[in-house]
Amino acid sequence: MESDKITYKYSKGTCFFYSCFLLWIVYMLSTSLSNSSPNNNGGIIFFCGFSSIPIVFLIFITIRYTIPAIRGKVAFEINQQGVIDYARNFIIEWADISDFRMGENKGDATLYFYFKLSNGIEDFKITRLRWVKGDYLEIYGIIEANLEERGPLKS
Numbered sequence: 001m002e003s004d005k006i007t008y009k010y011s012k013g014t015c016f017f018y019s020c021f022l023l024w025i026v027y028m029l030s031t032s033l034s035n036s037s038p039n040n041n042g043g044i045i046f047f048c049g050f051s052s053i054p055i056v057f058l059i060f061i062t063i064r065y066t067i068p069a070i071r072g073k074v075a076f077e078i079n080q081q082g083v084i085d086y087a088r089n090f091i092i093e094w095a096d097i098s099d100f101r102m103g104e105n106k107g108d109a110t111l112y113f114y115f116k117l118s119n120g121i122e123d124f125k126i127t128r129l130r131w132v133k134g135d136y137l138e139i140y141g142i143i144e145a146n147l148e149e150r151g152p153l154k155s
Helices: 012-034 041-070 136-149
Strands: 005-010 074-078 082-087 092-093 097-105 109-114 122-128
Touching: 012 041, 074 136, 092 122, 097 136, 109 136
Parallel strands: none
Antiparallel strands: 005 074, 074 082, 082 092, 097 109, 109 122
């Protein structure tokens, strides 16, 4: 059963790039804050509030993506039951997928998994392959081949 699954790890390069970029923004904001006038309390309070936004994103990206990338964790898995996206915390089974599409934007790919809910309403899940180390066309091809192997998609 182990050989029946294909795993893709987190992209360390992407994780480090985003972490370093946000760290650079925090550094630039902090140096601007240290060079500001000590008598401008309103500006300092506004500036601290504004600079907390990249700090929160930095913490989020570090915990959610960079630490798992350093540990060599799996970000995306294709197996006999379906697709597991560990980065976005969702599992979708092959039988549930009614349509599957891919969108490309600026060197990044987004996979759209469409499925029907129990009440008949169609919904979808999105996964971005930005954090996944691997060729997105290969991932798309593997998923598409699995869906074709299982028969026609439900409409």
